[in-house]
Amino acid sequence: MATDVETRVDSRLTVGAKIPFKWVTLFIIIGAVLPFFLEGYSTFQGTLIMIYAIAILGLNLLTGFNGQFSLGHSAFYAIGAYTAAILVYHLDWPVYVTIPFGGIVCFVAGFLFGLPALRLEGLYLALATFALGVSVPQILKSSHLEGLTGGVQGLDIFRPEVPAFLVENFGLTMDQWWYLIVFVIMLFMFWIAWNLINSRTGRAMMAIRDNPIAARSMGINASLYKSLTFGVSAFYTGIAGALAAIVIEFVAPDSFTFQLSILLFIGMVVGGTGSIWGAIFGGFFILTVPNFAEEISTGLSYAIFGVILILVIYVMPSGFAGLVNLLKMRVKKMF
Amino acid sequence: MYNGRKLTFGLAAIAAMGMVASTAFADKMYGPGVTDDSIKLGNTMPYSGPAAAYGQIGKSTAAYFDKINKENGGVNGRKIEFISLDDGYSPPKTKEQVRKLVEQDKVLLIFESLGTPTNSAIHNYMNQKKVPQLFVATGATKWGDPENFPWTMGWQPSYQTEGQLFGAYILENVKDPKVAILYQNDDYGKDYVHGLRGVLGDKADSIIVAEESYEVTDPTINSQMIKLKDSGANVFFNVSTPKFAAQAVKKFRELNWDAVFLNNSVSNSVGAVYKPAGLDNSKGIISLMYYMDITDPANFETEAYKKWSKFMDEYYPDGDKSSAFTAYGYLVGQTMEQVLKQAGDNLTRENIMKEAANLDLELDMMLPGIKIQTGPNDFFPIEAMMPVEFTGEKFAPLGKVVSVN
């Protein structure tokens, strides 16, 4: 049936598992010291990768763990970004405070969109969300909202200086400071996702994905869980959007076209649908591979990107996380 | 490093004062990306995605630098290394690529980057970092603001300027004008409308009887055209990109609309618009030009065209000789060359901006009487245009060059 979102990640590996402390600690240490060895530009790219990872994780919560398609997450990314930008630009709010607000506004938007979306499944939902993704840039441009959104010209955001004591003691640059903020937020968001998935709620979410009718008959309020998941997913993406607006210091409708939705979707599948940490690989993929394709050939960069995508799906049809799981099992069998 | 050079610059200047003035600047002074035999210039373009057609601009500029590197050994003995990256017309990507160019590749300056939203995304960054953002390939008005953004400069006549010139044309030539406008729903379209309204002043609301916008995702603009004609306008002002302009020309004739057809310069091209729409259909269209239409056979015999054509054959053989973009890139490349020539051995970012704001240049492909002129308070290099009427074969000048000043 087309309405099913198949996920082939072995559920034992994500559900009820313990956090592999060794690996996570290693990851945190590497992640935290990395900006001190990179130049400003690479640090900036690293920050963008983490922002994408947060957005992809949000999409994954919806699709990978709850079985709802979305090709419209650029809409939530845009709403998060514009919430932050408008609060800073028009109301002079401190930049830091706007980040959770971007998430909260998106949670509400996602929850509200999730309500009508309840009636839609699979393909239809994919299309409805796609519609959302396509219309949001148009609505942002619309003359009715121009005063607020700055129309096509977009809005600038200025970041405050890095706190003085950090500059004095550690020589922290703006790029490093925001890398670290995003890094901490990302860890926190991943930690929440992990706990969510391994809770009662998470099991209900996955039960709905695997067999909606059985889940309902077991007394799970499928409608509520589905809308809530939509909200949570939008919350994640909104946080990412707000961070992106601040780190790039600029928002414009053209930054949030449906191509962004498609990129996020690619990131999710390539990283591994239904895998939490796969999102980081997904973020890495969607930022670096287009650049790589461009280096091979400028005129045909899209074609090369397309070929790489297809090859990647050949090599790892269940994404990077799926491949790693497969290899792990092979290795286990060998010994 | 950079500050060190600035200091030596200062010391040299002081030392020079005591000596003969003319030798004062004989010392070489370099900003980032410059060596004794090379200069690195950066650029972003949409080489992929929906706006990829514009990529030809970057390719022809790159070809032009190949030419001067090969034929003249670069500018003042320094070869030009033109690094042009793809941003797919996405502002975040532009920011990423420009940071790469400035921070990793250490280019001297960024120039001819394409697009309004994309250039807006780096506008503040460039000015904070004090890196020249020269000759941006977009017609928004905000690029000519030396007071607040002394590191940014446009090149082509701004859309708003052109809108104003069209407004003046209407007031002068059409009796009892009633104007209907078709425009693309973005900054480009709105700037034109804004310029036109500005000139019409208080009468704008009574003169402009209908305004319709379209989205680039619209398959056709037929519905808009019908509404516009229905307004009873006697002037049709078309502010659309080539594909939609060609549709508009076709529909305009199909509807038997008896009005003056004004076409914006973005799609004023025989090869890209009038030929696809039908040369007969395009008769009588009035537009404003500032450089030669390379698809107009009347120009094929001119020296300027022959030179350009030879350049295309030799250095950009895949290039489309019927696309105005290739001539555009060629002209901007020449403007940049002139700035570097004028800067001589003093290739600091400050001096580049100083020389960019000190241009008085005539290029052979520009229409007679139209010059590239800038000054410390004038960051709009091209401000004059020539009204022309398409005869079905070529453009016939109407009167003389007009400008807003």
Place this chain on the structure above:
Amino acid sequence: MDLFLQQMLTGIANGAIYACLALAVVMIYQAIDHFNFAQGEMAMFSTYICWAMIAGGLPYWVAFFATIIISFIGGLAIERIIFKPLHNAPVLSHIVVFIGLVAIFNSTAGAIWDHNIKTFPSPFPEGSFGGLIGLHEVGMFFVTLFLLLAIFCFFRFTRVGMAMQAAAANPASAGLVGIRVGWMLALGWGLAAAIGAVAGMMIAPIVFLEPNMMLGILLYGFAAAIVGGISSPGGAVAGGFLVGIIENLAGTYIPAIGSELKLTVALVLIVTVLLFKPNGLFGKTIVTRV
């Protein structure tokens, strides 16, 4: 009244564009039980092939039918070469492959034939009915109806057509009764590509040929297919006309919408229809078995 009539007819003309592509969308859906997001780009590429043949000196109709055959083989080849090895991959991975195909076709067409618009000839005489609707649009309307009839007959009256539906609806059982499911899929791809090629060649004279010509149209094509009901070719055509007409009339008569939010209207329309009729206006209701 004149304005109304004109907008109505323009709506129908636009509707014919959407309906044409929607048919290709429905066709592939019948075969693979899924949307093909690369449909529009495949149609665009086919149209370029036809354009190149005409530019090379072939008469229109020779190029027209040659393009249909080439597209059919191309569609078949894509299924056999790219999708066959991925039969067991998750659906989401298939979508990523579709996206990959979109990128490849779009970028390659741009690289081979550049990005300038090209005139594409129409097989119908020039001119219009009193300036109301072009003859090409009228011709296209009938081509769409003809395609619809052909598809209807194919699925209703031929063994292959029925076998294909069976293979899509229940591959396992279809395999058991002796239907070669793999080849049915390939056939579906081939037919969809061929119909897409016809759509492309009909649409190009109106919107001009360029690599991104299908970008917006495919969205409307999906909308039409969804509004009409993805399982019904007739519904898809009706959906196409409906979307075309409503979009134009709403853009003309509702000032708050204007031309600015036309696309948004089409999209709101999809969502609204789906809310009340989740299987589209003319779609069959699907009963899920536990």
